[in-house]
Amino acid sequence: MSKGNFIQVFEYQKIRYDANGDFKSHHFDSMVLYNEKNQSKHFTVIHKGIQFNSYVGVIQIGGLTIEILPKADNDISHSEEQKKKWQGVLLNMLRVCKHITVDNVSETNLSKRYNSILEVYFEMYLNEVESLVKRGLIKKYRRVQSNQLALRGKLLFSQNIQKNIVHKERFYCEHQIYDKEHLLHLILLRGLKVLDSLISSHLKDKLNRLLFEFYDYKEININATHFDKINLERKSLPYQKAVDIAKMLILNYSPNLNSGNDNMLTLLFDMNKLWEEYIYRILQKHKPEGYRVNFQNKTSFWEHKTIRPDILIASDTNEIFVIDTKWKIVDSRNPSDDDLKQMFTYNLHWEAEKSMLLYPKINQEDSKFGVYHFDGLEKKCKLGFVSIVDNGIRRSENIVLEIMEKLK
Incomplete structure (x- = not known):
């Protein structure tokens, strides 16, 4: 079932924690809390373990990755060959349904490149951000509020009285700045920071190089409302794919769940909906x-x-x-x-x-x-x-x- 800190299971399979296995009690605790926050729809809690249902995909808890694969055959061996085959099926269905983009990989050899489907998303995101960096990160206007030695923009009277009652020579103003430290880049930075807490593979070097490009940007907590503010125009349209992946990573990431050291990332898909969309898309195409x-x-x-x-x-x-x-x-x-x-x-x-x-x-x-x-x-x-x-x-x-x- 497992290789090091990587466990592969099939839908409706059970896993239980014990002292000798990779799945520990603290992993179980994190998954129970996550399930409670999501109306218990992704899996069922059993005695000292979890039983998965129709949701497939990947869960990463701390350094442990659990990949849940679909399965439609009579083979009950759960062999490595079976896991490789059905991982390829899942990757292909996600590709056809445009949940992932994998270049230069055919339907028949898709499963040969990746250890986990999570690795596909990590690599996709890093490649998209790297492409934007090479193209040149765009500048945008943004509004800031700060103390100035000269009146600049609009004077904020109430804040000016509060902050400058002693320093009469200063003006607390709201004005525009044209630079790269805008919401789009703060979202990309947050996505990279999420990966920094999860990646320990060959992608780490590329991640560190990209983080250096954002080293002097401030970090903010990104939530769903920030993505609602995004309005891509002609100049920022190339950011679409990177922002989409960042949204998926950020909104599915739960840092320090259960107040321990386990960061948790979940990318799960309802297999019923995935099958439905897959059949539609191949019918539409062919x-x-x-x-x-x-x-x-x-x-x-x-x-x-x-x-x-x-x-x-x-x-x-x-x-x-x-x-x-x-x-x-x-x-x-x-x-x-x-x-x-x-x-x-x-x-x-x-x-x-x-x-x-x-x-x-x-x-x-x-x-x-x-x-x-x-x-x-x-x-x-x-x-x-x-x-x-x-x-x-x-x-x-x-x-x-x-x-x-x-x-x-």
């Missing part, structure tokens, strides 16, 4: 000629309630198909009543003759299109299963061809 693909078509259903199928596919001949994705293992002969009722509603509302529940494939076979018995309406639904791995990561265009074939 859809056959004459088809349109729409995502999450929310519409009014009853009073203030809405319904939203995952994916709608429409042909130029006005055929409509509904796909609802489910990241769970089911028997092809035993769909849930709730799922079937949900799909019938979609069929009616969007006037679709056919709908499909799409699951990851282990060894199930697709069901036939079953007919709903309702007032003579010819509405059909089936269970479809698609594999995303073969000998390696399966090519997305082949998955799309298979999905379209299932709808016939």
Whole structure:
């Protein structure tokens, strides 16, 4: 399960702390506090341990990294080969869904470069900041308040009386400065400082070089409201990706949780939502000629309630198909009543003759299109299963061809 301070587990797997393992009681305490702050949605607390659920990704607590991988097969060995394969699947799905950008890496060899998906985000961020430094950090106007020996900008009367009642020769003013120490760079600096508390790898040298570029900037506590103030214009547009990654790192970072020495960073993704978005994006990219693909078509259903199928596919001949994705293992002969009722509603509302529940494939076979018995309406639904791995990561265009074939 572990290599040094790195533990890999699969979704729904359990880990427990003991004196000899890498997962210690203080790690457990930090995760319990984190879970309580997040409505216990990311995992379940068990006796002396944690059971993961449908959230995958990575948790770093102090020097320990826990990577949670998706899994859709019958192999219960939890071997290193299995972990490498499903880490590659997760990286590829994050790449396709644009949660990460990895240059010059194909779908089939994506898993060969990185020890942990967290390392991907760290490297992405450092590369983005390095690119901005090489391009030249931009200057912006910012407002400051300070004591001046000459009136500059706007005199702040009440503060001037408080601060300069003795020094009549000074003026407490608000004025503009045009320099590099503005909010964009303070956010980038905070992102680098978060990494400084977490990185102990080959990326440390690059991090130290970049921190030197910001050595004389003041540090402030960055929160969500600071990101709301960001308005990128033409000159600052190249900062978009770096700011996005900084936001993810900063807002998911919990320093000194439980008043100990454990800094905590969590990057977790709901596998159900990731599977849904992945299927949509590959359908959108590789859809056959004459088809349109729409995502999450929310519409009014009853009073203030809405319904939203995952994916709608429409042909130029006005055929409509509904796909609802489910990241769970089911028997092809035993769909849930709730799922079937949900799909019938979609069929009616969007006037679709056919709908499909799409699951990851282990060894199930697709069901036939079953007919709903309702007032003579010819509405059909089936269970479809698609594999995303073969000998390696399966090519997305082949998955799309298979999905379209299932709808016939």
